[in-house]
Amino acid sequence: MNDLQEQKETTLSFEKIKKDILRPMQNHKGLELWIAFLITVISVCAWAYYVQLRDGLGVTGMRDYVSWGLYIANFVFFVAVSLVGMLISSILGLLRIDWITPISRIAEIIAVAFVAVAGLVIIMDMGRPDRVVNVLIHGRFQSPILWDITVVTTYLTISLLLLILPMIPDLAICKNELKKASPLLKKLYNILSFGYINTPGQYKHLHKMIRTLMVLIVPVGLAIHTVTSWLFAATLRNGWDTTIFGPYFVAGAFVAGSAGLIVAMYFFRVSYKLKDYITDVQFDNMGKLMVAVCLVYLYFNLNEFLVPGYKMKTGDDVHLTELFAGHWAIMFWSSQLLGNVIPIMLLVTKKFRKPFPIMIISLFILAGAWIKRYVIVIPTLLHPHLPIQNVPQNFVHYYPSAIEISVTVLSFALALLIITVLSKIFPVVPICEIAEQKGIEVKIEA
């Protein structure tokens, strides 16, 4: 048994790794169909956004009291999932944890796609997107929105660099191997490989840069989600006016991001036939990591809800009663149980950390994470300090409109499209790093 496994590993030559990883990039039936499907969805939903632009935000379910709705919940969700890039490739990478090698690029791709779409979602939520340049012309640095724009763009930039720099050796391989690629792609590989031929000097420089960026992205990653939480915590509203929102959001982001990564890992393993690279070991370890981050998140949830729930201060009482036992109870408890407590209980068992079960569990965690953002944003706005009176009935409730849901679908389809395209033109598993890790010599022709 042991012998057999050893034999299998020794057969993993550099040529085989290259072949396995580059294959789905060259011909992958169904991928074109999937891209076409995504583009169709995006085009149809873009019409919904056009209607919103034409008629104003009145086409959404938002009104004067619930003035932030689905879009802001989506924004927080996108930012949360994008944090996985910083968690996996930086924190774990800096700790020199080796099982992350095959999945670190997938994590970076998710980070880039989700943070880019998060930026777009904010623009989609604006009443006057035509005036977005005002933020540059008249920007006030006292406003958390300015901080958010700063960290979102910084995070996107560093994530892009952390996607591309470690990929330089692989792109040099792509340049040589992918003869049938389109001229445009060839040009892209040519430019982005920067003439890399794996000389010791190049290797040293490259890895120095990567490590610097890995250190840099840690504070930026923490900042992006902390500042996102401050958009809420900086107000005087019951349910948002708390001091632990920063770490609470960061902890929640690790949960959502890890779940997103596990789902993507499963998809690439099956669809790209990468079983030999994204192995059970990766899923098992991600399962353990998930238990850890879920426990941290659970701890923050206890603090966030139990302490004010114990006191039931005026203002908090209405809000918490609605969450625990009122209108929002089903969403609140399903996000807590399906998205946190039950996954912890299941994932402590090894058999649930196998690829398929953990992927299903991660889907629940992702859904729970999204619902959680929804119940963080909306119920608070429905319980302001002063009573809501003398306004039409639809100001007192919030139900997202069809337009709003379409624009939401648009943003999700866009994120998936970015991931799909990036994983189509770039190798999703790092070829050279895998080879290095297995002690196989990396040869790159000039």
Next chain:
Amino acid sequence: MKEETSNNSRRKFLKSVGITVGAAGVVSGFSLLGAAKAAAQEPGETVNLLTQDGQLVQVDKNQLRPTVTGPLTELQKRGREGIAGKSFVMVIDLSKCRNARKCMAACQNHHQLRPDQHHINVLQMQDAEHTAPYFMPKPCQHCDNPPCTKVCPVDATFKRQDGIVLIDNERCIGCRFCIAACPYSARIFQWTEPKDAEKYKNLTYNIEANVPQKKGTVSKCLFSADRLRENKLPSCVSSCPNGVYYFGDQNEDAVTNGTTHETVRFSQLIKENAGYTLMPELGTKPRVYYLPPKNRAFEFNGDLLNEENLH
């Protein structure tokens, strides 16, 4: 020099007329724009207009212009600076409010708002289960530590030297952070095309009235800053039939009742009547003071929080 003065006085006159048109609507079935368009073709004709103080006046159609105030930049500059030496305060006597809602209507007329859009909203309040309910008009509190202006990313909403918090809907990007930040729910958003958008289309934007309103931007109570510039009381204050509102300058320590036109010492008024501010624990330092609803001049006739009364 002489010409300039006459020009100015004409502008002043037209301004007051124009604002009236915007505020009270046009009498005699003429729309301002229609009249202005017609002006070119039919010289010498006159129209009847209602001035702000309720007088019917005849105006030569040639004198009507869709643009009734100065150029945008001048208005913006003046509007952002505020009135030097002033420190405006409002005192609302809750013992007098009978829920007449004349303030709400006057405000909506002045600021191009629909009946469901409130710069000022009369709320039916009850502080605790067994305490007496009362009516509470709630304008923007024009806080001295405003949570809304802090969070604005583009300085579209700001506090002036005279204490008024304004919104510049030529700059607002519609992020609605200020709405989330305001603990008094004092801000509204133009979710769709504002009321009578066509009619107001060609008016130069007056930041001190926030008219014309614009789709996709925030609006709020401005203490009728345009009227203050003409030494008039805010629309809500003047329109109250029950003497609820006092308005004035804290520097002069004088506030004037909008109904009785009686001027009293501000400090004395709030001292003798146990004046207070809303939610002082939030540290917003409101410029709107309330006198407690004791010895009410009426029986509370509202059905507290009855669904039917919410419209």
